Amino acid sequence: MPNSALSAPIVTMAGRPLVDCLPAASTISGKIMSRYLVDSALSGRVPLATLRRDVTATVKACLELAARLLAGEDAAKPLAEVRFGVMEWAHQGVLIDSMHTAVHTATRMVFDHLTAQAEPAADHRAVARVTQVFVELTSRLATVISQAYTSEMRAAGSDAADAVAAALIAGNATPAMARARGVRLAESYVVFAVAFVAHNEEQPLLDRQIISRRTIRRVRAEVSHQWADHALMQIGADSATLLIPQDHFDPAGAERLVEHLAVAAQTRIRATFVSARADGISEEIERVRAVLDIMRRLRRDGLERFEDLSLEYQLSRPGAAGRHLAAALDSLDKHPVLLETLKAHLATRSTRVRTAHVLHIHPNTVDYRLNKIAEITGLDPMHSDGVWRLRSALVARMIGVADQESANRGDPEQTAPAAQAC
CATH class of the missing domain: 1.10.490 (Globin-like)
Structure with a gap:
């Protein structure tokens, strides 16, 4: 048409x-x-x-x-x-x-x-x-x-295929076990991990349970529609792990796939993917889940490739380096306007005109604030070395703040209790 x-x-x-x-x-x-x-x-x-x-x-x-x-x-x-x-x-x-x-x-x-x-x-x-x-x-x-x-x-009738998916994710699948369930293992898979972002509106418990079960079925149907019987999957009320044979996956279509899955789930989603051999999927699961967690803490939706978040991934690892980087912005705690200006400036790829547009201020005001940030922190957001250090510090700080918020009051984006798949 x-x-x-x-x-x-x-x-x-x-x-x-x-x-x-x-x-x-x-x-x-x-x-x-x-x-x-x-x-x-x-x-x-x-x-x-x-x-x-x-x-x-x-x-x-x-x-x-x-x-x-x-x-x-x-x-x-x-x-x-x-x-x-x-x-x-x-x-x-x-x-x-x-x-x-x-x-x-x-x-x-x-x-x-x-x-x-x-x-x-x-x-x-x-x-x-x-x-x-x-x-x-x-x-x-x-x-x-x-x-x-x-x-x-x-x-x-998908229980057998689901059992194979669970075994691959756990790291204990074998070709014989898969064949016994009518599944032929591929040599390598794309591990496509998805998190469903919770709706904010309050709903009765029955409605939440119905919505959770329907989300599972709709996403399952969409995956089947895209790949028929080729893709294996493990889907819950708040997340999904898709195992797509490497030769059936086109990375160029990943953004479109995320759009289809968001329509199916009827909510915003976060997604990432990596490639893995069939016997190495369990090791990659931790990595994709870590990327989804970083996206949650940075409040990003849509699709993020692992390589695009490699810095954030490294900064999220426990250690003194992340804490030291985050401390570089402590001096801005008393200047919330400057901190928000810095966030906007880095989000617009350090373009002063776009930063001014986002903040609804004059470009000269952006220049003034960026100079103040350089004066207070010792890191110049108008030079490449300063931008790199400030971006790293901001990522480390946002991850640390999000961790502290979650510890203090629970994750504000947690979904309703997972319903059993049906």
């Missing part, structure tokens, strides 16, 4: 763009709830409010899919959301025939809603466009339902 609305002409119906003629999600979800789900066994296993939220989310994704197809835009994101919604229903025991029927009914409702607005004498082109799009919409939804259902059924 085209990836820009500019590639498709805007078609109108009754004087309005087709996209503006779509019905509200609540209209469709309410009818689906009353017709298929309220009196089903599903409503006895899932709280009605949660069920209604799920149905509405899936309907919204279907409507966004229709809107994107009508506008000639990329449909990958809403298709992924539909896939995750179907996967939830499959997990709860909804039969695939029932899913097809419910989605077909909802699609027909939207089609009828659109065509009912057509003016017979003027909207022939619009009706033809709607018909064309809804043929494609029906085809895409049928495909994604079948794929999601198959993925969920495969995940339900």
